[in-house]
Amino acid sequence: MRKLPFKERSLLFAPMEGVTDEPYRIAIDRAFPEWDYLCTDFLRVPTVGKFSNEKILSHYGHKVLANSQLRKKTGFQILTSYRAQTEDTVKKIEAINEITHLDLNLGCPSKKVNAHKGGAYLLSEMKELREIIQIIRKNYSKTFTVKIRIGYKNTDKFFDSLKLFEDEGVDAITIHGRTRDELYRGIANWDYIKKAVQSVSIPVIGNGDVWTLRDIDRMFTQVGCDSIMLGRGALKTPWLATLYNQYRDNYDELDDDFLLEERKKYLQNYFDELEREYKKVQTKQVNVLNRFKSFSRYLFDDFQNGDAVRSSFQRAESLDHFKDLLYGI
Ligand SMILES: Cc1cc2nc3c(=O)[nH]c(=O)nc-3n(C[C@H](O)[C@H](O)[C@H](O)COP(=O)(O)O)c2cc1C
Structure with missing residues (x-):
């Protein structure tokens, strides 16, 4: 073996x-x-x-x-x-x-x-x-x-x-x-x-x-x-x-509120690194945006009103709009 x-x-x-x-x-x-x-x-x-x-x-x-x-x-x-x-x-x-x-x-x-x-x-x-x-x-x-x-x-x-x-x-x-x-x-x-x-x-x-x-x-x-x-x-x-x-x-000992705060912190980091890499291979911003939307399927499940939060990200019209939403959560 x-x-x-x-x-x-x-x-x-x-x-x-x-x-x-x-x-x-x-x-x-x-x-x-x-x-x-x-x-x-x-x-x-x-x-x-x-x-x-x-x-x-x-x-x-x-x-x-x-x-x-x-x-x-x-x-x-x-x-x-x-x-x-x-x-x-x-x-x-x-x-x-x-x-x-x-x-x-x-x-x-x-x-x-x-x-x-x-x-x-x-x-x-x-x-x-x-x-x-x-x-x-x-x-x-x-x-x-x-x-x-x-x-x-x-x-x-x-x-x-x-x-x-x-x-x-x-x-x-x-x-x-x-x-x-x-x-x-x-x-x-x-x-x-x-x-x-x-x-x-x-x-x-x-x-x-x-x-x-x-x-x-x-x-x-x-x-x-x-x-x-x-x-x-x-x-x-x-x-x-x-x-x-x-x-x-x-x-x-970790409660849900703590984990939600961690989630907000790490989400930013996650998408920053993804953006850095996908921008190297995708010339069109809309392609990067579409990838980001596809990665968002489960990310917001633990938010209160998770479905509404997810749909707001799914409706983002540009990468900047998506990132603004991220800053706002
Ligand atoms: C979007 C998606 C794509 C997947 N693609 C592959 C794949 O390319 N190769 C593979 O072995 N399994 C693939 N799987 C199966 C996962 O690797 C995993 O075995 C499965 O989702 C069960 O684990 P989970 O309950 O942790 O999701 C895929 C699953 C998902 C959700």
């Missing part, structure tokens, strides 16, 4: 399509360096044609590639299917010395992706899954992890898939506690994550509905996972890892 690029009890910022592109990851690392690890969103391996090296490098990010500190804390995620050019893509990623961690997305619930037998679909087809895992393991010598849901239509094959990963030399498993068919409904089932921790000898990273410091504590103590990955919780509170570093031993 290879060493993971993050220590035990790390907090990982989840890969998120439409969010975790290079400028976002750079901005997050600058604003909230307490996140132990980041990851690209998925690069979908083509069925027809092959990726150029440039496609792979730019998905990871040239600036990240050139920054050894950030590189060490950034994984590369792919999404593939049975007929796709997995071997070719993995060989190309292997050849880039600076990329030292490859993660396979086995959780994507998109209809289109699943219809092409990719993403979470593979959790229902052990034979195809094994072949893909073997191709990757054979061609990738560095850390290789998978990110799964607890099943496709149901959880019947959950334990078979865990054993498969372990037998085929996968280095760690991130588990989102929902099946594909559950999409984002209900609450993530952490019992399955706990059972996985008890049944495999490789590290398990828990994922799903970790929103608060209390959730982080519960995930570590009740589920016993090695590390935790946060998706929507990280979008709602991008400074959660910072708070965790400061208050992990006394989070119970």
Whole structure:
């Protein structure tokens, strides 16, 4: 088993399509360096044609590639299917010395992706899954992890898939506690994550509905996972890892008013760093504004009249207007 690029009890910022592109990851690392690890969103391996090296490098990010500190804390995620050019893509990623961690997305619930037998679909087809895992393991010598849901239509094959990963030399498993068919409904089932921790000898990273410091504590103590990955919780509170570093031993004493004041303070910092990065790559202000609006989905949930606050940001007519609203909260 290879060493993971993050220590035990790390907090990982989840890969998120439409969010975790290079400028976002750079901005997050600058604003909230307490996140132990980041990851690209998925690069979908083509069925027809092959990726150029440039496609792979730019998905990871040239600036990240050139920054050894950030590189060490950034994984590369792919999404593939049975007929796709997995071997070719993995060989190309292997050849880039600076990329030292490859993660396979086995959780994507998109209809289109699943219809092409990719993403979470593979959790229902052990034979195809094994072949893909073997191709990757054979061609990738560095850390290789998978990110799964607890099943496709149901959880019947959950334990078979865990054993498969372990037998085929996968280095760690991130588990989102929902099946594909559950999409984002209900609450993530952490019992399955706990059972996985008890049944495999490789590290398990828990994922799903970790929103608060209390959730982080519960995930570590009740589920016993090695590390935790946060998706929507990280979008709602991008400074959660910072708070965790400061208050992990006394989070119970923090009241809602204090956390709201922290939120106001950190929001400014968050958008300042995002603006700095996105302005380097976006020539049109309106594009930056639209990104900011898309990042705002969960940020205002804890405000009194959260819906009204969110809509005021969604209606902002310019970047300056958006920033004025931020100064005013
Ligand atoms: C907007 C969005 C985009 C996502 N894109 C990806 C992705 O590219 N790769 C991936 O493995 N998971 C992706 N996910 C799933 C998350 O990484 C995570 O597993 C899921 O949201 C459950 O965790 P949470 O309850 O902390 O949000 C995405 C989730 C969201 C909300």
